[in-house]
Amino acid sequence: MTTLTLTRSRVARKDPDRYKQGAARWVVLALVVLTALLVLVPFAVMLMNAFKSPADYSGNGPLAWPKSFQLDGLKTYWQQVHFGGKLVNSIVISGSVAVLGVVLSLLNAYALGIGRVRGRMWIVALFLLANMIPQEALVYPLYSMAKSLGLYNSRLSVIIIFTVIQSAFGTYLLASVLGTFPKALLEAAALDGAGRWTTLWRVVVPTVRPTLSVLLIFFFIWTWNEFFIPLVMLIDNSTQTVPLALASLQGDRLMDATTTNAGALISLLPTVVFFLIFQRTLTRGVTVGAVK
Template identity: 75%
Template structure:
């Protein structure tokens, strides 16, 4: 009888492990299929980027190119002055990412740990600000930038997106800091730590993974922004990559290979940035889940 009792749990564990394995393979297969479906547009873009206009006109977007055509890449690189547009996008996105994280941290520290009256109302106001569409903000931003002399400058876009991104960051970090262990704060206060010491020595180390994730998200979100840079940056010397790509489509509406080549070149920096900080993003998300 004892042998039967010990064999049943072992059989159940083996069966459960087998079922979990099947489910994992099914989920993995579905994720693989979804990833392949999402890569289809990128495959078409890569295919048409090295296709001549004659091949595109005769065979369409699904045909295989008869020659390795690179004139579209060189045309886009020279006509839009891609190195300058790359510098503008990197400067704006990088500045917004750093400033947005700093502003979000300071705001959230005051709301989540400080004694600010009406904290819930203020956090709700930040949440409401995240729900406003950019179309509703574009005219006031354009008018204010004109009045203070910041129109058609990179600084205006940096300020605008720092405020926009920090609204989301403040809401997120304030919610996290609202549950911050009070024992750590009280221990730091007993040791004579001031407000800034508590922020940088106690709070900041615990939020470092979350701040890293926000930094990456802020950079990618700002890099892909189109409407506000389109309205605020009208000079070729200040435009970003998405705006330059859109202007190329307007100039060469029927030149699909050049447009695909420009989209391919414009996508490479964002992919490299994601690959470089992929581990940081994964560690930040895992740390947030563990907390």
């Protein structure tokens, strides 16, 4: 009886803390749901106005439910800005930058993190400082270089620029990861007669593949959303990207709200689809990196 009484008294003392933790979890969950709803409100307004007619928008305002679902805004936007060509341009530029940026970051970080070149810390710090330089300070030198090389108003110029910009961050991140790479794996590969390239592609890459996947997704989305440098470097309608297509709808004194909302909806869908496809890859990569 004494042992049973002691056990019950211990459980009774622990129960209040458990109840408090449960209540705190519900409060946190409620705050997260409320924040998510607040974030989704602008997207809901955009979705409603994308399917309105101009008369419905001007008569009832942006917050009213559409009287009838119209596709005129979507059709007008697609035809007016030649969205199909700009979609292809964004996919080509973002995909190329994502792949090339990851490869360049990996090669740089392999030399810095495992190769242990002289002045490694200074070089990594230089890459960190390069990430802090605003794009406004880079535009004129990049514009002059592209003009002199004959690459101005071409997708290749933007691909080269953003490959270097994104790889600066990728090099800094991967150099930190590879700086703590297990030496036992490298020594085992060396005993098996593996050279530097074999060690890179068969030992290092499989180990840091989750981190590379995360960088690939981030580079794609970041490049897709870039606006300022493509605005300066791409002046022809056939080379411009999706963000530039959306900006072309805004005039000095007149703006078609329904077409603009329809354009924002179409422009947002590719990145949402891309994120949903690679959501598990992103989550797995972040989780593995956290565990390591």
